[in-house]
Amino acid sequence: MSLEHAILVSLLERPASGYELARRFDRSIGRFWTATHQQIYRVLKRMETDAWITAQEVGQDGLPDKKVWSAAPAGRAALISWLRAPVQPEAVRHELAVKIRGAAFDDEVGRAALVAEVERYRDDHRATLAGYLAGERRDFPDPDPRDARGSLQHVVLRGGIAYERMVLDWLDDVLATLRGLDPTPDRKATP
Amino acid sequence: MSLEHAILVSLLERPASGYELARRFDRSIGRFWTATHQQIYRVLKRMETDAWITAQEVGQDGLPDKKVWSAAPAGRAALISWLRAPVQPEAVRHELAVKIRGAAFDDEVGRAALVAEVERYRDDHRATLAGYLAGERRDFPDPDPRDARGSLQHVVLRGGIAYERMVLDWLDDVLATLRGLDPTPDRKATP
DNA sequence: CGCGTCATGTAATACGTTACATGATTCC
DNA sequence: GGAATCATGTAACGTATTACATGACGCG
DSSP states (O other): OOHHHHHHHHHHHSOBOHHHHHHHHHTTGGGTBOOOHHHHHHHHHHHHHTTSEEEEEEOOSSSOOEEEEEEOHHHHHHHHHHHTSOOOOOOOBOHHHHHHHHGGGSOHHHHHHHHHHHHHHHHHHHHHHHHHHHHHHHHOSSOOTTOHHHHHHHHHHHHHHHHHHHHHHHHHHHHHHHHTSOSSOOOTTOO | OOHHHHHHHHHHHSOBOHHHHHHHHHTTGGGTBOOOHHHHHHHHHHHHHTTSEEEEEEOOSSSOOEEEEEEOHHHHHHHHHHHTSOOOOOOOBOHHHHHHHHGGGSOHHHHHHHHHHHHHHHHHHHHHHHHHHHHHHHHOSSOOTTOHHHHHHHHHHHHHHHHHHHHHHHHHHHHHHHHTSOSSOOOTTOO
16 A cells, blocks of 8 residues: 555655645646545544654644644655565556446447547546646756656656557547447347 | 446356456456455345346366356346446556655665666566457457447457557656666755 | 635445465366 | 365455535635
8 A cells, every 4th residue: 555655755745734735636646646635634644653744833824724744754764665665566447448348238329328428538538638738838848857856757747648648549449449339239148 | 336347247248157257357357447356256245136147056077066147137237327327537546656756755776676666567568568469369350340349348458558558658768767867865855 | 695715534334455264176 | 295276255454435524714
């Protein structure tokens, strides 16, 4: 597991409150690691008892105080030891692929619904790609290879961009395939 | 959730015992949905009580009897209603991306270890791609657009192939980036 | 004055992972 | 004779998701 580690990386990049972390997990870090605020608060609590992070209370004008968390030396050490451990193979969960193979057992109506869903899904990914490209122009207009942190953030972003482009091409392939099918459902398995 | 649905698609494609399903989830279906035998047995039990699937006891020479599961009409109906529901956005978990961004806070030794890990990871993905391409040559040597089931299985496989190619290209980019870094860890966050 | 956002949580339930368990067969 | 595979599970634990809860502030 490594929500802890994703949080440590984020806090090393810049200290943050639990709420701010949750928003980062909705935006930039969410590109490669998702988490909800409930998970984050629970893990922050555990990390504090382990002395991986320390809080600083910060008063705000008109808003309740917030606890700004920073990575402590023990947290940095835990992160580094995890960084040097072998990468676990990813657990793949691709719901759309299940639906596509399932479409063999649905009829014309269901296939049309799936085509519409794939188009909507493609629109989402187009928007994600546009957001990544805008972020790249904003954050990396003039890459500096001596800036390790920036170079690493940039290569992860390029991975997101490559992923989205691949998905968009594949979704075009999926749509062409779905549209080219005979409209009769496959009933071989239940005659 | 949709382990149930992945199982239904698999059983509609071909009835199977729990054990056979677990092996499919290690191989072909595992490309886009992973599950262990413990999960599968638990879900099969639930699906049987819901009358989504039915078992047929099959005796085997020298081996214990096996229960061969098939999708029942209620299961097919449940699958079709799920197929027509909106696709949920995927929850992304990309451990390697976390490690890459974390590498900004590790030193030369840690970066070298990460380079070695990325190379190993790239070898795994090369092997996966080779396996997909071999499967494509074996199962789809002469695609027939009138075969809906085959066309849909094939487009999902092409998605896997496109994904692996994208990952391999990106890993080359990652390696070039890691090798081009200044070997000093980034300590701005913990001065 | 109601809605959205900032900010922080608890509780219940569902899901996933790891380890353990059993017993037969086939292959080397 | 030992290892691997077939076949089916149970138990314990940890993680994730969903719903619920609270309260202050700012905007229109």
